[in-house]
Amino acid sequence: MTPTAKAKARASPNGNSTAASAETLKDDLVARLREDRGELLREWVRAMAADDGLWTGATTPEQELDSGTIYDACVDCLDTGSYQAAEEYAERMAQRAVLGVMHYERILSGVLTLRDVYWHSLSRHYLTDPDRLAGALKAFEPVTNKILLIVAMAFNSERERVVRQQQESIQELSTPVLQVRDRLLILPIIGLIDSDRALQLTEQLLGAIREFRARVVVMDVTGVAAVDSKVANHLIQTVDAARLLGTTVVVTGISASIAQTIVTIGIDLSRIQTVGDLQGGLELADRILGYQTIMGEPVASQIVPATAV
Amino acid sequence: MDIETRVQIDDESGILLARRSARELASELGFDSTSQTLIATAISELARNILKYACRGEILLRPVARNGIRGITVVAADEGPGIADLALALTDGFSTGRSLGLGLPGTKRLMDDFDLTSEVGKGTVVTTTRWVRSK
Amino acid sequence: MPVPILAQAPYLIASVQAALTDADLIGLQDSLLSEAQRRRCHGVVVDVTALDVMDSFSTQTLRSLAAMLRLRGVEMVIVGIQPGVAMAMVQLGLTMLDVRTALDLEEGLACLRAIPQGRAGRGH
Numbered sequence: 005m006t007p008t009a010k011a012k013a014r015a016s017p018n019g020n021s022t023a024a025s026a027e028t029l030k031d032d033l034v035a036r037l038r039e040d041r042g043e044l045l046r047e048w049v050r051a052m053a054a055d056d057g058l059w060t061g062a063t064t065p066e067q068e069l070d071s072g073t074i075y076d077a078c079v080d081c082l083d084t085g086s087y088q089a090a091e092e093y094a095e096r097m098a099q100r101a102v103l104g105v106m107h108y109e110r111i112l113s114g115v116l117t118l119r120d121v122y123w124h125s126l127s128r129h130y131l132t133d134p135d136r137l138a139g140a141l142k143a144f145e146p147v148t149n150k151i152l153l154i155v156a157m158a159f160n161s162e163r164e165r166v167v168r169q170q171q172e173s174i175q176e177l178s179t180p181v182l183q184v185r186d187r188l189l190i191l192p193i194i195g196l197i198d199s200d201r202a203l204q205l206t207e208q209l210l211g212a213i214r215e216f217r218a219r220v221v222v223m224d225v226t227g228v229a230a231v232d233s234k235v236a237n238h239l240i241q242t243v244d245a246a247r248l249l250g251t252t253v254v255v256t257g258i259s260a261s262i263a264q265t266i267v268t269i270g271i272d273l274s275r276i277q278t279v280g281d282l283q284g285g286l287e288l289a290d291r292i293l294g295y296q297t298i299m300g301e302p303v304a305s306q307i308v309p310a311t312a313v
Numbered sequence: 314m315d316i317e318t319r320v321q322i323d324d325e326s327g328i329l330l331a332r333r334s335a336r337e338l339a340s341e342l343g344f345d346s347t348s349q350t351l352i353a354t355a356i357s358e359l360a361r362n363i364l365k366y367a368c369r370g371e372i373l374l375r376p377v378a379r380n381g382i383r384g385i386t387v388v389a390a391d392e393g394p395g396i397a398d399l400a401l402a403l404t405d406g407f408s409t410g411r412s413l414g415l416g417l418p419g420t421k422r423l424m425d426d427f428d429l430t431s432e433v434g435k436g437t438v439v440t441t442t443r444w445v446r447s448k
Numbered sequence: 449m450p451v452p453i454l455a456q457a458p459y460l461i462a463s464v465q466a467a468l469t470d471a472d473l474i475g476l477q478d479s480l481l482s483e484a485q486r487r488r489c490h491g492v493v494v495d496v497t498a499l500d501v502m503d504s505f506s507t508q509t510l511r512s513l514a515a516m517l518r519l520r521g522v523e524m525v526i527v528g529i530q531p532g533v534a535m536a537m538v539q540l541g542l543t544m545l546d547v548r549t550a551l552d553l554e555e556g557l558a559c560l561r562a563i564p565q566g567r568a569g570r571g572h
Contacts (some may be wrong), residue, residue: 203535207347211531219555241539245531247549249549249550249551250527250551275545325470326469329469332501347532350533350535353500353501354501354533358504358540361504361505419541422539422540423536423539
């Protein structure tokens with residue numbers, strides 16, 4: 005008997021017999037799983053290796069999974085009812101998986117296989133006693149379900165965390181405004197844009213226009229996959245704001261999806277100058293700058309047909 | 314710093330005072346320069362509406378906080394004729410380039426939270442808030 | 449407070465001060481119209497660097513001014529709109545598509561010089 009069970013028995017000798025016997029049963033399960041550790045570990049690894057297609061390749065289950073640690077951690081959960089150690093371990097495994105060091109499917113499959121191994125072992129023990137078998141299942145099942153859930157959630161959280169981090173990194177690449185030549189700036193926009201970032205972008209652009217005294221800006225949105233109407237409005241507002249500072253903005257790289265959004269929200273496309281690609285945009289920019297210094301009347305208000313997107 | 318600033322709007326000097334007070338308060342609350350301008354512009358529009366349609370009213374400036382984030386709440390109130398069609402007043406004619414009558418959709422864009430209450434014959438109250446963004 | 453108007457033939461430069469009242473703006477319209485006529489100006493630069501807010505009223509007044517001047521064959525360009533002000537303006541939909549704009553005084557004068565004489569050009 006485990007110390008806890010002894011203490012419980014001492015505390016309430018005539019107490020709740022169902023609770024006491026459930027506790028006793030659980031302790032018995034734990035004891036068995038610990039006793040048969042060596043044998044069950046081998047069985048587990050064997051079962052995983054037999055898993056078609058999952059463990060083929062450079063590594064074996066033994067190499068990839070710290071099987072002993074996982075085994076003990078699961079039994080500990082059953083014993084103590086505390087899942088903290090399992091959660092921490094799952095988090096570590098998830099990090100390795102998301103980094104590509106381990107395979108998510110293998111880990112999940114491995115834990116499922118371990119559950120099966122545990123269960124087969126326990127059913128063998130209680131085969132002759134259906135009541136005890138039922139009791140064992142009752143003690144065992146919630147624990148393994150919870151462990152599986154912890155593993156799955158850990159992967160999910162880790163994946164989400166990484167994606168978020170990547171998004172932030174992209175945003176933080178404080179959008180470079182490049183001075184190409186005198187009076188000409190290029191503003192390449194990449195990634196996702198939300199309202200806050202759009203505001204930031206506009207601020208940065210206007211600041212750069214002032215600093216470099218730019219007359220033309222080529223704003224390239226090739227790196228922007230799609231926008232909703234709110235963001236499309238923000239981009240148009242950026243063009244309008246730059247115009248108030250006397251700068252012409254040529255927008256290049258508009259995808260079919262973005263073009264659709266712009267037209268759908270009813271913006272008059274003749275208000276903005278668009279060109280298919282960056283190269284074409286730079287050529288137009290040169291023409292605009294050239295006209296302004298040589299020809300007189302600025303051509304900024306003309307519409308240039310966009311090349312095929 | 315829970316001081317409420319109340320500015321009477323009976324002539325255009327009120328507009329200038331409201332804008333200046335707002336800028337000062339916004340600066341104290343930690344709003345950056347651009348945000349201060351957006352807030353001051355929103356107030357200018359709201360104050361003009363008061364003068365134009367109600368002849369007099371008031372602008373209230375209040376520092377607020379929510380979940381540890383600071384903000385400024387502007388309440389523009391008058392006892393003027395009120396707005397009959399609230400939905401229409403808030404309709405965004407922005408993307409089609411039509412001129413805005415009351416500038417309310419635009420003012421809404423300048424701020425974060427926006428609430429419009431009006432009753433014909435009683436008056437109008439616009440309550441709008443902008444929050445400090447962390448950078 | 450009246451807006452100081454500098455003559456830099458054949459152009460006029462009006463530097464709008466901060467805290468411009470509505471009356472000041474109307475006064476500016478009158479002054480510029482008469483001065484431009486008197487000096488036979490080709491163009492006017494309106495410098496709004498000192499304006500910390502441009503709302504629908506001030507924008508409309510400047511647009512009317514530009515239109516009135518153009519009717520008299522005088523071109524106008526607005527310079528010095530602050531970045532924050534520009535951002536507020538576009539949020540309000542005040543895009544001023546029918547008025548020339550330039551970054552600063554130097555750009556504004558370059559813009560006016562680029563306009564062939566005697567032509568009532570289109571807005572920027």
